[in-house]
Structure formats: C-alpha cells, structure tokens
Amino acid sequence: MNWKTIFNPFLKFDEKTLLIAGLVSITAVFSFGYSVGLQTDSLFHFRSIDSEDSLLKIILSTLVVYAISIVIFFVYGKIINKRTRLIDVVNPIFISQFIVILLLLISEIPLIKNAQKQIMASVENQSYEIDTISVVIITIYSFVSLAITAYGIAILFNGFRTATNMKDWRHIVIFAVLLLTTMLTMQLL
C-alpha cells in the first residue's frame, strides 16, 4: 500500500469493499464512543452522552448525523457531476469517521486525562501556576489530534473528489465551506 492509497483508498478499492470498511468504521466509532460515554454529534466530533438518553435515541441521533451529511454531499456531488453515485459519496463519509476512534483512544490515555484535570483545576482555582509538563502534554495532544482530524478530512475530500471528478477550485472552496458549515451546524443542533 503506497501513500496515494493511504490518503485516497477510493482510487483503488471497489465500492463494496469500501462500504463494508465504512460500516465497520462507523459501528466501531459508535461502540467505542458509547463505551466511554460519548456519541457522534457531527462529522469528526463527539459529545458526552446525556444520562437520560436511551440507547435507541443515541443510535437514531447518530444515524441522523450521517444521513444529513450524506444528503448534503450527495446533492452537491450531483450538482458538480450528474454521474455521481450515492455509494461513492457514502463511502468517504463513513470511512473518514474511523479517525474518531483514534481521537477517542488518545483522549483516554491517563497521562493526557491527568494533564487536562490539572489544567482545569488551575483554571477553576484561578491559579497562575500551571504545571509546565501538563501544558506540554496538552500541546502535543492538541497537535496530534489536529493532524489526525486533518487526515480524516483529507480522506473525505479525496473520496468526494474521486466520486465527483471535482477539479474546479470554486467547487473545492464550496466543498470546504459546506463541510465546515455542516459540521458546525450539527454541533449546535
């Protein structure tokens, strides 16, 4: 597997293999998130589960997030290229979500959890003495999280580009605006 395949598996693999990988990806994200008390509330984003929410409600709200994203990007894909197929839009959305597992795994590392607690305690106590090591740990954690998210977005972008044969820079700008708007709107809802 070369770099091209790592950043754009949609060039090579057939849609059925990708769909299976995507379904495994979102199922794993849901299961792992649920086990640590988190649920997907937007693409590449998760929030704490409300203790009053039932499992069915959590599953439905997660599915709504994916459904809205699929509809938005499929309609946009059809506008760019009439030959865009639904499955070619669904696959990058599903597969790109596997990075959420990595984000969740990293956030569960005790060293990072302790550093977060220490910084939060300093903020709550309005103390100006913040542990340097904690700051360094959180800074590294932030950069790693950012890099992982960027990789997920790259997977989504490359998949969408392959699905629609998008080349025009104006289409790319609209895609970026659409992705940001969709992500932020869903987080607010």
Add this chain to the structure above:
Amino acid sequence: MKLPIICPSCDHTLNVSQMKCPDCGTNVNGDYELPVFLKLNRDEQDFILNFFLSSGSIKEMAKQAELSYPTMRNKMDDLMKKIDQLKK
C-alpha cells in the same frame, strides 16, 4: 514505431503530408489533418481500445486495471472532454 502527433518545435498537432503504398511504392502528397483518434496520446488510444474490447463496460475495465469504478469513469469523462475539444 510510435507515430509522432505533436510538433517537437511548437507543440501544435501535426498534419499528414505524405503517405506511401508499401506494396508498389506510390506516394501521395497533400495536407491531411489527423483523425481525432490519432490526435490522442498512446495511453488514451489504449483506453478507447480497451473500452471497446471490454464491450463498453467501465466496470470490467476497472476490474482489469485494479482500479475503482469512479476512477475509471473519471478517466473516461476527462477523455470525452478532450475529444470534444479536439472536435471543435
């Protein structure tokens, strides 16, 4: 032997100025434009040939080339655009 289709000096598409019968040696001179198919590069000609040989199935071509269907369809769309431009 590879048929040159682009001018090495100015990159313009070349025309045919002479053709020769390999049997009797008769020469025909003129200024003939290349057909669209011959204006395409080797890979593009091979693509069209493979498309024909796989009964016009992009799916089959993708399978043979070990590429995904949308990748192959995108190649086809790009080639169609290029042919449209060449025909103008």
